[in-house]
Amino acid sequence: xxxxxxxxxxxxxxxxxxxxxxxxxxxxxxxxxxxxxxxxxxxxxxxxxxxxxxxxxxxxxxxxxxxxxxxxxxxxxxxxxxxxxxxxxxxxxxxxxxxxxxxxxxxxxxxxxxxxxxxxxxxxxxxxxxxxxxxxxxxxxxxxxxxxxxxxxxxxxxxxxxxxxxxxxxxxxxxxxxxxxxxxxxxxxxxxxxxxxxxxxxxxxxxxxxxxxxxxxxxxxxxxxxxxxxxxxxxxxxxxxxxxxxxxxxxxxxxxxxxxxxxxxxxxxxxxxxxxxxxxxxxxxxxxxxxxxxxxxxxxxxxxxxxxxxxxxxxxxxxxxxxxxxxxxxxxxxxxxxxxxxxxxxxxxxxxxxxxxxxxxxxxxxxxxxxxxxxxxxxxxxxxxxxxxxxxxxxxxxxxxxxxxxxxxxxxxxxxxxxxxxxxxxxxxxxxxxxxxxxxxxxxxxxxxxxxxxxxxxxxxxxxxxxxxxxxxxxxxxxxxxxxxxxxxxxxxxxxxxxxxxxxxxxxxxxxxxxxxxxxxxxxxxxxxxxxxxxxxxxxxxxxxxxxxxxxxxxxxxxxxxxxxxxxxxxxxxxxxxxxxxxxxxxxxxxxxxxxxxxxxxxxxxxxxxxxxxxxxxx
Numbered sequence: 001x002x003x004x005x006x007x008x009x010x011x012x013x014x015x016x017x018x019x020x021x022x023x024x025x026x027x028x029x030x031x032x033x034x035x036x037x038x039x040x041x042x043x044x045x046x047x048x049x050x051x052x053x054x055x056x057x058x059x060x061x062x063x064x065x066x067x068x069x070x071x072x073x074x075x076x077x078x079x080x081x082x083x084x085x086x087x088x089x090x091x092x093x094x095x096x097x098x099x100x101x102x103x104x105x106x107x108x109x110x111x112x113x114x115x116x117x118x119x120x121x122x123x124x125x126x127x128x129x130x131x132x133x134x135x136x137x138x139x140x141x142x143x144x145x146x147x148x149x150x151x152x153x154x155x156x157x158x159x160x161x162x163x164x165x166x167x168x169x170x171x172x173x174x175x176x177x178x179x180x181x182x183x184x185x186x187x188x189x190x191x192x193x194x195x196x197x198x199x200x201x202x203x204x205x206x207x208x209x210x211x212x213x214x215x216x217x218x219x220x221x222x223x224x225x226x227x228x229x230x231x232x233x234x235x236x237x238x239x240x241x242x243x244x245x246x247x248x249x250x251x252x253x254x255x256x257x258x259x260x261x262x263x264x265x266x267x268x269x270x271x272x273x274x275x276x277x278x279x280x281x282x283x284x285x286x287x288x289x290x291x292x293x294x295x296x297x298x299x300x301x302x303x304x305x306x307x308x309x310x311x312x313x314x315x316x317x318x319x320x321x322x323x324x325x326x327x328x329x330x331x332x333x334x335x336x337x338x339x340x341x342x343x344x345x346x347x348x349x350x351x352x353x354x355x356x357x358x359x360x361x362x363x364x365x366x367x368x369x370x371x372x373x374x375x376x377x378x379x380x381x382x383x384x385x386x387x388x389x390x391x392x393x394x395x396x397x398x399x400x401x402x403x404x405x406x407x408x409x410x411x412x413x414x415x416x417x418x419x420x421x422x423x424x425x426x427x428x429x430x431x432x433x434x435x436x437x438x439x440x441x442x443x444x445x446x447x448x449x450x451x452x453x454x455x456x457x458x459x460x461x462x463x464x465x466x467x468x469x470x471x472x473x474x475x476x477x478x479x480x481x482x483x484x485x486x487x488x489x490x491x492x493x494x495x496x497x498x499x500x501x502x503x504x505x506x507x508x509x510x511x512x513x514x515x516x517x518x519x520x521x522x523x524x525x526x527x528x529x530x531x532x533x534x535x536x537x538x539x540x541x542x543x544x545x546x547x548x549x550x551x552x553x554x555x556x557x558x559x560x561x562x563x564x565x566x567x568x569x570x571x572x573x574x575x576x577x578x579x580x581x582x583x584x585x586x587x588x589x590x591x592x593x594x595x596x597x598x599x600x601x602x603x604x605x606x607x608x609x610x611x612x613x614x615x616x617x618x619x
Contacts, residue, residue, distance in 0.1 A: 019152045019384050020142050021376025026086040027213025029054050031138040032377035040374040045141035051369060056133045057081045058120040066137035075271035080120045084214050088116050088127040090165030124586035128171045135176035152179045154380040156372050159185040159219045159233045167411050175528045179521055181383050182416050187219035188228045189375030190341045194363050197223040205334055209354050210341035214240040218321045220328040232327035234320040241344035247309040248277035248301060256297050285346050307349045314353050321357055338362040343369045397513050400477055403440040403449045405430060406534035412477045424476035433465040437473060441487050441502060445520030447527035456502040460489040463496055536585040540577050543589055544570055557603045569595050
């Protein structure tokens with residue numbers, strides 16, 4: 001095996017190769033690098049364009065196409081064409097249920113807090129796998145354009161992304177064959193692209209207004225000594241340029257007196273009209289009238305009407321700016337710079353609203369679609385050690401996490417996190433009446449804990465006996481500047497608490513750290529495949545357990561045919577669980593869920609009705 005040196009300050013592999021910056025966006029994604037003139041530059045591979053639509057299409061053979069080629073299938077094969085996958089990263093079905101109508105593909109509803117899955121053809125995909133397809137395309141484009149291997153990257157995420165969403169982004173990078181050196185907040189990246197924060201003597205307070213295709217957020221940042229601190233964020237993860245498109249779309253339905261219900265049945269026409277609305281929005285940034293025809297439908301819109309249609313949505317974004325300032329305990333006078341991010345900020349009406357609210361002209365001379373990726377490239381340049389003027393704070397060289405069901409490593413503090421740092425996540429029990437929880441702490445980059453280094457283990461005892469899923473246990477990691485890790489477990493309902501101190505770096509040589517990193521990159525694909533099989537199996541086993549208990553508990557409220565059919569579905573799932581086939585397990589899990597949902601809801605309604613009978617409800 002070839003020797004590869006490692007920089008322990010950054011925890012990154014040292015090779016003479018380019019580190020790229022990636023903006024993994026809801027609507028579009030792109031990749032940038034630092035060119036030989038030491039300037040950030042976006043990659044336009046073979047004239048395909050800078051922006052890669054964040055769209056993945058699966059053909060009948062299950063092969064993925066990404067970007068413009070995939071976007072064409074939004075109208076012809078919508079159920080197998082996945083868009084806006086970033087909305088689903090690190091989310092459960094419950095998180096996105098109320099917005100499921102915006103997706104033309106099937107999101108699996110297992111009525112739990114498990115992470116969502118998407119069905120295309122006969123296969124089931126996680127948002128991590130789908131995001132990895134987009135990242136693979138970006139990696140391939142970068143390698144083709146730069147004529148060099150690209151194995152390391154900085155990837156950006158919204159400032160409000162939680163630990164689960166950040167880890168999902170890291171996992172997607174890993175699955176795409178990328179060593180993700182740092183997850184950077186999008187507002188921080190945008191500021192870096194404008195050179196803000198590069199001067200260590202500079203002290204500034206910045207508002208970053210980011211209105212993309214599907215999401216809006218505003219972040220208030222404070223820069224001091226080259227360090228970015230997020231003071232507050234606000235926004236709406238379901239508000240963006242898509243809403244402008246939808247407003248135009250609805251306006252045309254009304255003007256052309258179309259039947260919305262009939263239109264909804266025609267996926268092809270719906271998507272064609274949606275794309276026409278998007279074209280109108282873009283055209284009205286530079287012209288006063290848009291006038292096209294789609295079959296018999298007149299798609300006419302003038303600038304004033306368009307601004308009236310979007311005024312309420314734009315005002316929502318300004319309200320969010322107001323709240324972000326309030327949370328940061330600042331006024332508009334305290335803001336030194338306003339930075340615009342996202343293609344939707346090109347709309348003159350939006351730009352004017354932001355300018356009027358903050359009382360200053362926003363920074364917008366860098367292409368708003370590209371500014372985040374360019375800033376990510378600047379961050380990559382800092383991490384590569386090419387910027388001697390920038391102080392790179394100490395970071396943790398290997399990830400720290402705990403063991404979860406199936407022997408999986410759940411990362412709580414990702415490698416390359418600045419120290420000191422703290423992070424946490426919430427867990428629950430998987431068995432009824434469970435009173436103890438074993439917490440095993442590991443260090444390493446592999447998906448299975450058996451491949452990582454065990455640091456410590458302790459029991460959280462005295463959890464009050466409750467049904468599975470009810471206890472809420474917070475696991476917190478605090479890593480201080482000396483590399484001492486404190487792990488704390490607290491059961492929130494009754495305050496049961498336990499903690500332990502460990503030294504994560506003790507006994508590890510540079511060579512050992514290096515080997516762990518190289519192994520994680522070499523085995524990335526097989527690791528993720530194993531993780532997904534274990535997760536599918538754990539979910540299936542949990543459903544079998546729940547379904548069997550449900551039948552036992554409510555058999556007097558069920559028909560004999562319902563019980564028999566449910567037992568058949570349970571048997572099919574048990575068979576699939578023994579097969580080791582992830583898609584077979586997920587398919588049988590989905591079938592059991594779909595079959596039992598109607599009468600499970602009926603039984604619960606009956607049970608609630610009986611419980612309430614004769615009881616007076618206080619006003």
